[in-house]
Structure formats: C-alpha cells, structure tokens
Ligand SMILES: Cc1cc2nc3c(=O)[nH]c(=O)nc-3n(C[C@H](O)[C@H](O)[C@H](O)COP(=O)(O)OP(=O)(O)OC[C@H]3O[C@@H](n4cnc5c(N)ncnc54)[C@H](O)[C@@H]3O)c2cc1C
C-alpha cells in the first residue's frame with residue numbers, strides 16, 4: 001500500500017489553493033502562504049481563537065469548525081471569524097447572587113431565547129448550548145455550569161443567534177456564580193491559609209531553605225510517599 | 228485521518244501482545260541507568276544543540292542554538308526613528324507585557340493595590356500557554372501535607388538547583404493562591420462538602436494536584452480574564468512589546484509596542500514594567516514539535532536580556548514524553564500525563580514495552596528517543612518521522628470499558644476528530660518541546676536585576692531549578708504574578724513619572740553585535756513563528 005498524500009483544492013476567502021489533504025484548515029492556510037495574526041492561538045483546540053465558517057462546493061449548507069481541529073476537504077470554501085463583537089456584562093462577583101433577578105440585569109437577552117437550537121447545532125465542542133441557556137433561565141446555575149464547562153468561548157454560537165445572546169459570556173458568569181456561591185468552600189483550605197499567614201510553617205520551611213544539598217537529598221530520598 | 232493500511236498492519240503487533248501485558252509492570256530504571264539514558268539522549272545534554280552567546284550580560288553562557296539565534300539578533304527598531312520624548316501613546320503606573328496567567332494575576336493584584344495598570348499582549352488576551360494546561364495545579368492544603376513537604380518535592384524534582392527563596396515563596400503562597408482562585412469563582416473539582424479533590428502528579432509525595440476536569444488552565448485563565456475585564460483594566464491586544472525602554476537612571480520605564488495590524492510602533496511609558504510573555508516552545512529547539520501556543524517565541528527573554536536582565540538555566544528545556552506524532556494534525560500536541568497514569572504504556576514497533584511508563588518526564592523522553600534513534604525500533608510514519616505506540620486500549624482492559632470516556636474526554640475528542648478511536652486503537656507519540664525550566668532571574672518579589680523591571684511566569688527562572696514538576700507552573704505564574712503586581716504597585720506609588728526615556732541599551736547591544744559579528748541578518752523578537760510554505 002502506498003502512503004503518498006493526495007492534494008485537494010480549497011478556497012480561502014474565494015481564492016483557490018491546492019493543498020495536501022492531510023492538513024488542518026489552519027495548516028492549509030499557512031501552506032497557502034498566509035502568515036496568521038488573528039485566528040490562531042493554542043493550535044490545539046483549547047482557546048477558541050480559530051472559529052471558521054465553510055461550505056463544500058455543491059452544497060448549500062454552511063458548516064463551522066475550529067481551524068486547528070478540522071481537516072480540509074476538497075472543494076471547501078472557507079473564511080475565518082477573527083473577531084466577533086459580542087457583549088460582556090461587567091459585574092462585581094461580590095455584589096451579585098446566583099438568582100434569576102441578578103442574572104436578568106446582566107444578560108436580559110438570555111430570556112429572549114426562541115429555542116431554535118442554532119447555537120447547539122453550531123458548537124464545535126458538542127455542548128448543548130440551548131440547554132444551558134434554559135438552565136440559566138430557570139436559575140439552575142449548577143446544571144448550567146456543569147454542561148457548559150467545556151466551552152472554548154470561540155463565539156460561533158453567538159454568530160448564529162437570532163436574538164443576540166452572548167452564550168459563552170453568560171455561561172462563564174453562571175460558572176463563576178456557581179463556584180462562588182453554590183459549591184461549598186473548602187473548609188480545611190481556609191484553616192491552612194490562616195496558619196500560613198500566622199507564620200505557623202515559617203520555622204519548618206526555614207530549616208529546609210538553609211539546608212545544604214546533601215541534607216536535602218537525604219530527606220528527599222527518604223520521604224514518605226502517600227499511597 | 229485514520230491510520231493508513233500500513234500502520235494498521237503494524238498495529239497488529241500491539242494487539243497481539245496486549246493480553247500478555249495486562250497487569251505486568253515493566254521494571255523501573257536504576258539511578259545509574261537513568262543517568263546514562265539522560266546523558267546520551269536528553270536534548271539538554273547533547274552538546275551540539277548548544278552554543279555560547281557572545282553578547283549581553285551573560286556573555287559566554289550556554290544556550291540552545293535556536294535561543295542563541297534570537298539573543299544574537301538585531302532589534303526590530305534598528306532602522307526605526309522613534310521620538311521617545313514625545314507624549315507617549317500610553318502612560319501608566321505599571322505596564323504588564325503578556326496576557327497569560329501571570330500577566331492577568333499581576334494586573335489584578337496591582338489594581339487592588341490602587342495602581343493604574345495596563346496589559347499589552349501579542350495575540351488575544353488569554354491566547355497563552357496558560358489556556359492549554361490540562362493536568363492541574365499543586366498546593367499543600369491537606370492535613371497530611373505541609374508547605375515543607377511540598378518544598379522537598381519541588382527541589383528534589385528540580386535536581387536541587389532551585390533558588391531556595393523562590394521555591395519557598397512558591398510553596399508558602401500555594402494554598403493562598405488556591406483560596407484566591409476559589410473565591411474568584413474558579414470551578415475546581417470538589418466533593419459535595421466543598422473539599423477539593425486532589426491527586427498525585429509526577430514527583431509528588433502527597434496528593435496535592437488540584438484540577439478543573441481536564442481544562443484546568445483554561446478554567447483558571449478564563450476566570451482571571453473575566454475578572455480583569457470586570458475591573459476595567461486596560462487591555463491592548465495584538466500589540467506585542469518589541470523593546471523595553473529605560474529612563475535616564477537605567478531603570479525600566481516602559482516599552483515600545485508594535486501594532487500587528489497597522490504595523491505602527493507605539494510608546495508605552497510606565498513607572499514599572501512586568502514581563503510576563505511566557506515560554507519559547509515555538510523556537511522548536513533541535514527541530515522538536517511543541518505543545519506550546521502560537522505566541523511562545525521567547526520575546527520576553529530577548530527584550531529583557533537586551534535591557535540587562537540576567538538569565539538562569541536558560542539552557543534547561545522540558546520535553547514532554549508524550550506529544551502527538553500521528554495523525555499529522557496532532558503533531559506536537561500534548562497527550563496528557565494522565566494517559567500514562569491510567570496505565571497506557573509505550574511500545575516499540577514489535578509491540579514490546581521498552582521503558583517503565585511512569586519514569587520522570589526527562590527520563591521517559593530520553594528512553595523514547597533512544598528507542599527510535601539508537602535501537603531503531605520506532606514506528607516509521609508516512610510523514611517521514613518515527614514514533615512509538617502508546618497503548619491506550621490497555622487502559623480500558625485494565626480499568627474497564629468507559630474509563631477513557633470518563634477520565635480523558637479531551638483526549639478522546641481530539642483524536643476522534645481525526646478518526647482515531649483511542650479506546651480501540653493505540654496512539655502514536657514522540658517527545659514534544661513543552662516548557663522552559665529557566666528564564667530571567669528574579670527575586671522573591673519578581674524583580675530582576677534591572678531596577679523596576681519585573682518578570683513573572685514562564686519567562687522567569689530559578690524557581691524550578693532545571694526540572695519543573697507538573698502542576699507547579701500554573702502555581703508559579705500566579706504566585707509570582709501576584710507578588711510582582713503587589714510590589715510594583717507599592718513601588719509605583721512612591722515614584723515620580725520617569726524621565727529621559729531612551730533605548731541606549733539597545734544601541735550598546737548593537738555595538739556588541741557589530742564587534743562580534745554575531746547577529747548575521749537576524750532580527751528579534753520574532754513575535755510570530757514562520758510556518759508559511761512548509
Ligand atoms: C499544553 C500544555 C499543558 C500544560 N499543562 C500544565 C499543567 O497541567 N500544570 C502546570 O502547572 N503547568 C502546565 N503547563 C505549563 C503552564 O501552562 C505554563 O507554563 C504557564 O501557563 C505559563 O504562563 P505564563 O503566564 O507565564 O505564560 P502564557 O500563559 O504563555 O502567557 C504569555 C502571554 O504573553 C503573550 N506574549 C508573548 N510575547 C509577547 C510580547 N512580545 N508582547 C506582549 N505579549 C506577549 C502571549 O501571547 C501570551 O498571551 C502546560 C503547558 C502547556 C503548553
């Protein structure tokens with residue numbers, strides 16, 4: 001079997017380029033000669049910088065994907081969305097509570113959701129976006145936080161929303177509200193930080209800081225390892 | 228990109244031997260064996276990958292070739308006329324260069340202390356290595372653990388080469404950092420009663436790795452970023468710093484920023500400057516692929532060094548043993564350590580294990596390089612490189628079906644996107660350039676040897692000696708980001724606005740380059756890697 005790599009034709013903002021079929025959209029743009037400035041961050045599916053809209057020749061359907069995580073296809077017409085002017089609400093986490101009333105002041109558009117599901121269909125992380133918006137509407141911030149967690153904030157959901165919801169920002173606020181007010185604080189952590197601030201560990205650590213390498217090596221080699 | 232027929236053929240060897248490998252532990256190396264494989268195969272020890280630099284404060288220091296190349300290079304401002312006495316485009320107390328975790332933490336603390344702060348960053352705010360960290364963040368906040376126990380792990384891991392005061396600051400601040408993040412609404416993995424769930428990481432003697440599923444860095448970064456924006460802190464994106472500016476006393480007093488889109492140079496004046504530009508994986512030392520984000524090009528090291536800041540252990544680089552090798556779209560991408568922790572083992576072309584799967588990162592990487600380069604038992608890939616298998620299906624066989632889906636969702640998703648099902652098919656991996664252990668030397672407040680020039684995060688060095696443990700970097704960027712932010716704020720309060728802004732240090736650096744002929748035609752910082760026409 002031969003392992004030679006086939007070439008495909010893609011159209012970057014309407015211009016044709018012939019590229020190896022193994023490339024991601026991002027690598028293909030570079031192969032074609034683009035020096036990326038916008039639309040490129042982690043290159044590994046974590047940052048959401050590279051949202052891309054495309055269509056395959058002969059098909060009417062618009063598709064979306066992350067340029068760094070989507071392979072090119074023959075006849076792909078594509079363009080990146082380098083920036084989307086989505087709104088963020090500014091708030092003081094200490095002044096708000098996980099309540100529908102507070103949330104409605106920050107993101108009133110959330111309550112205008114038409115239930116069209118465009119956001120869910122478009123999410124490259126396969127998150128049920130419309131469902132977490134529904135949870136937010138109901139004030140169930142724990143569930144909203146849970147199912148929105150893998151969001152990369154790429155903005156594709158926002159680009160398709162007919163009522164201009166900025167889902168990813170709403171979800172982030174929901175997760176912060178959940179983590180701050182609904183999840184319980186770690187009790188021992190508070191105790192430990194107090195002890196550190198009171199200087200309770202200063203002496204013990206001081207001994208190690210001034211120890212020579214030989215002594216440290218011995219302590220290290222003989223240290224007990226939690227099972 | 229599913230595996231090719233030829234790879235599928237080779238994969239049969241792995242499948243054939245799998246049943247016989249369940250529950251069998253490959254022997255660990257002895258200390259002598261570990262030393263030997265490191266010396267012979269770890270890139271840090273391969274002398275022709277290094278050279279001594281001819282210019283600057285650490286003249287004569289050993290640096291990786293590719294790093295020496297950006298150190299021995301002309302400033303981007305060599306032929307640019309700038310009026311440094313004109314009214315600056317930005318005028319602040321504290322200029323933070325780099326919008327990753329370190330920069331964001333510094334900005335929050337400095338703002339809380341009453342300073343007027345701005346962040347200038349190269350890409351979008353949060354397009355950073357911080358966003359990519361999956362595994363976790365360490366802190367001694369359990370009853371069976373103390374900062375001292377954490378300290379021993381840090382310095383033992385760091386080959387006892389850490390600066391003691393920096394390692395102390397790291398471990399003593401650690402629980403405070405977790406508390407700070409918790410109060411900010413970071414969604415850590417917790418039990419019902421609020422107790423943080425913590426696990427082991429490579430080289431830990433206590434279970435102190437805190438995580439937010441397998442998006443720990445992303446969760447921390449997006450929370451910090453949201454808070455920075457909530458506080459109304461000025462953030463200027465797509466505007467990398469290309470040179471630090473000094474004042475007439477030789478103290479840092481701002482930076483020249485470059486608007487990537489309009490290609491204009493802009494002056495930012497500040498009483499103090501914090502460099503937080505992250506790592507250097509995109510320099511691709513020795514041709515290695517990297518797990519780092521697009522902007523990790525050592526810019527802060529370069530401009531800090533030109534301004535006179537000293538380096539420490541800049542020649543110490545961490546290679547992560549399990550970088551993606553195939554499908555080609557995943558080249559260099561990090562396969563999280565958790566994959567091996569769950570029991571996936573590296574195998575050669577014959578389907579045989581050749582190294583214990585949980586040696587330290589440096590040793591594991593060296594053993595994989597040895598298997599391919601010397602023993603010639605790597606798997607040849609259609610892309611022209613060699614790799615080894617990482618037998619992920621073994622996880623399902625050992626811990627039961629569904630383990631991968633539950634424990635490694637990001638990995639499963641990533642390989643699935645390119646038609647590899649890691650529950651059924653083994654992965655193909657090779658070491659990837661992951662982390663810069665050293666950097667610019669700082670003190671406990673993040674201050675470099677240049678007055679008013681702070682450094683925080685991966686750009687700084689000394690904290691981890693010559694080998695950083697997993698989970699201590701996310702920690703360090705926040706510990707030293709906060710410390711730098713606080714100290715810079717206190718200092719800025721007592722200071723007048725700097726005067727006599729100049730780039731005299733760049734001129735002297737150029738003179739050294741001319742005398743030594745070291746620069747060739749190179750210009751740095753490079754800002755963006757060049758991948759066009761590959
Ligand atoms: C894939 C991956 C997984 C990791 N996993 C873990 C883990 O599990 N646990 C752990 O502790 N550590 C982990 N690390 C390491 C850790 O994430 C990083 O070391 C750390 O986040 C670096 O933070 P930073 O703020 O110093 O730099 P970064 O987060 O990289 O931020 C630097 C910022 O500066 C910007 N910048 C660069 N040059 C300039 C310039 N000239 N001017 C202005 N801005 C500039 C960059 O664009 C970026 O936004 C991982 C790293 C990677 C890459």
Ligand code: FES
Pocket residue numbers: 039040041042043044045046047048049050066067068069152
């Ligand atoms: S570049 Fe970060 S998700 Fe694609």
